Amino acid sequence: MKKVSSLINNFFFNIDGLLFASLSLIILIGCFAIYSATGADSLYSRYISVQMAAIFIGLLMMLVLTNFNYKNFANLDKFIYGLSILLLVSVLIFGTTIKGTKGWFNLGIVFFQPVEIAKILYILVLSSFLSKMGSNVKKIKVVSFSFLILLSHLILIMMQPDFSSTLSYFPITIIMLFIAGVRFRYLLVIIIFGCIAAGVPLMMAFFKFHNIVVENSSLFIRVLFSLQDGITWLYMTIAFAVAIVIIWWFCKKLMLRAPMSYIIILALAILMGCIASGFVEKSIKDYQKKRLVVFLDPTIDQRGSGYNIVQSKITIGSGGFLGKGFKHGTQTHLGFLPEQHTDFIFSVIGEEGGWLVSQLTILLYFIFLWRALVIGRNAKDSFGSFAATGIVAMFGFYAFINIGMVMGIMPVTGVPLLFISYGGSSIISSFFAVGILCSINMRKHTNYKTA
Numbered sequence: 001m002k003k004v005s006s007l008i009n010n011f012f013f014n015i016d017g018l019l020f021a022s023l024s025l026i027i028l029i030g031c032f033a034i035y036s037a038t039g040a041d042s043l044y045s046r047y048i049s050v051q052m053a054a055i056f057i058g059l060l061m062m063l064v065l066t067n068f069n070y071k072n073f074a075n076l077d078k079f080i081y082g083l084s085i086l087l088l089v090s091v092l093i094f095g096t097t098i099k100g101t102k103g104w105f106n107l108g109i110v111f112f113q114p115v116e117i118a119k120i121l122y123i124l125v126l127s128s129f130l131s132k133m134g135s136n137v138k139k140i141k142v143v144s145f146s147f148l149i150l151l152s153h154l155i156l157i158m159m160q161p162d163f164s165s166t167l168s169y170f171p172i173t174i175i176m177l178f179i180a181g182v183r184f185r186y187l188l189v190i191i192i193f194g195c196i197a198a199g200v201p202l203m204m205a206f207f208k209f210h211n212i213v214v215e216n217s218s219l220f221i222r223v224l225f226s227l228q229d230g231i232t233w234l235y236m237t238i239a240f241a242v243a244i245v246i247i248w249w250f251c252k253k254l255m256l257r258a259p260m261s262y263i264i265i266l267a268l269a270i271l272m273g274c275i276a277s278g279f280v281e282k283s284i285k286d287y288q289k290k291r292l293v294v295f296l297d298p299t300i301d302q303r304g305s306g307y308n309i310v311q312s313k314i315t316i317g318s319g320g321f322l323g324k325g326f327k328h329g330t331q332t333h334l335g336f337l338p339e340q341h342t343d344f345i346f347s348v349i350g351e352e353g354g355w356l357v358s359q360l361t362i363l364l365y366f367i368f369l370w371r372a373l374v375i376g377r378n379a380k381d382s383f384g385s386f387a388a389t390g391i392v393a394m395f396g397f398y399a400f401i402n403i404g405m406v407m408g409i410m411p412v413t414g415v416p417l418l419f420i421s422y423g424g425s426s427i428i429s430s431f432f433a434v435g436i437l438c439s440i441n442m443r444k445h446t447n448y449k450t451a
Contacts, residue, residue: 065435196273
């Protein structure tokens with residue numbers, strides 16, 4: 001009992017007050033929203049029970065991790081990387097398929113999504129690698145190795161396939177590399193790769209769902225659709241090889257400093273992005289593509305994927321300034337709003353709490369992210385700083401995409417609003433991340449040993 005008491009005392013004496021307060025209020029808002037959103041469902045008690053159980057388990061995990069010296073994660077980076085790969089491979093073999101994605105472990109009572117934990121393990125591994133590189137972080141080999149770590153996760157996740165989870169890896173990686181001091185031109189290579197790999201399939205889907213006739217379209221659209229043909233890769237490779245020589249020759253004639261290696265790397269990024277786009281194109285089903293592009297034009301599928309966005313915007317708008325009150329949301333309780341306890345939980349908050357509670361929720365997220373950034377800035381070593389930055393990037397990306405999604409300004413990706421959306425996997429993994437933040441904060445001035 002003394003050991004437990006010591007753990008609790010260390011936690012409350014060393015935790016960032018504003019971080020914990022904002023987190024507590026976010027979770028409270030989430031519990032009320034889930035309770036209201038599932039009130040008309042006969043299984044509403046199960047939803048709130050699972051959520052509360054996940055919060056309890058998450059709090060215990062956060063308490064333990066706060067008293068665990070985060071520096072040990074850097075020493076265990078190879079084991080952590082192996083564990084993350086093992087989780088992603090295991091779910092492909094033993095996992096359960098839900099909504100077309102084989103990304104869940106059936107634990108009997110609940111389902112667990114290992115990619116949520118694998119994402120945080122990836123942050124720890126990349127943080128350890130960057131911190132050990134020190135001043136060598138600006139070298140191209142560091143970016144190349146970081147890209148290989150990223151690619152190993154992306155390939156396994158796309159085999160499920162879980163496109164929405166892969167999206168979060170890119171901002172996390174780019175922001176962490178930027179903070180580490182990697183040259184911008186190297187970051188640009190990763191950005192170009194990601195934009196082509198994800199952008200080409202989405203553009204093709206947008207044109208396809210608008211019934212654009214390829215034969216009568218522009219050269220750009222014809223090239224996009226021709227990427228589906230295998231022989232095109234041969235032509236593309238030859239074209240890139242010729243383009244490399246031409247661009248390098250022009251740069252030399254214009255007296256511009258353009259080392260051949262830079263041009264080769266850029267060309268390879270474009271070529272690899274095109275190849276990856278082919279895998280993405282084959283991995284994503286048509287209904288998933290519709291969900292991703294429908295925010296540009298909900299009329300593509302008004303009674304399907306477009307219906308979600310239309311109803312979400314109506315739900316948020318109907319709340320007005322003060323909202324309709326707890327459990328009085330008509331759109332929510334009459335069943336017009338889809339996925340109202342998971343993906344579109346913010347719409348419930350907007351309808352029942354109005355503009356006021358919606359803005360309060362966003363403000364609480366800003367406070368939480370701000371305090372997490374402060375923890376990263378004050379970290380005693382570069383590993384702690386990189387890990388905190390990666391966690392902030394993850395939370396920030398999820399919040400930005402989810403809130404933008406329900407307002408119809410971002411794609412419908414199925415990304416949850418962390419600590420608010422229903423889901424045991426996301427809750428537990430989120431507390432796992434916060435526990436790491438608290439551990440970093442606890443040791444900013446002292447040398448706590450492992451508890």
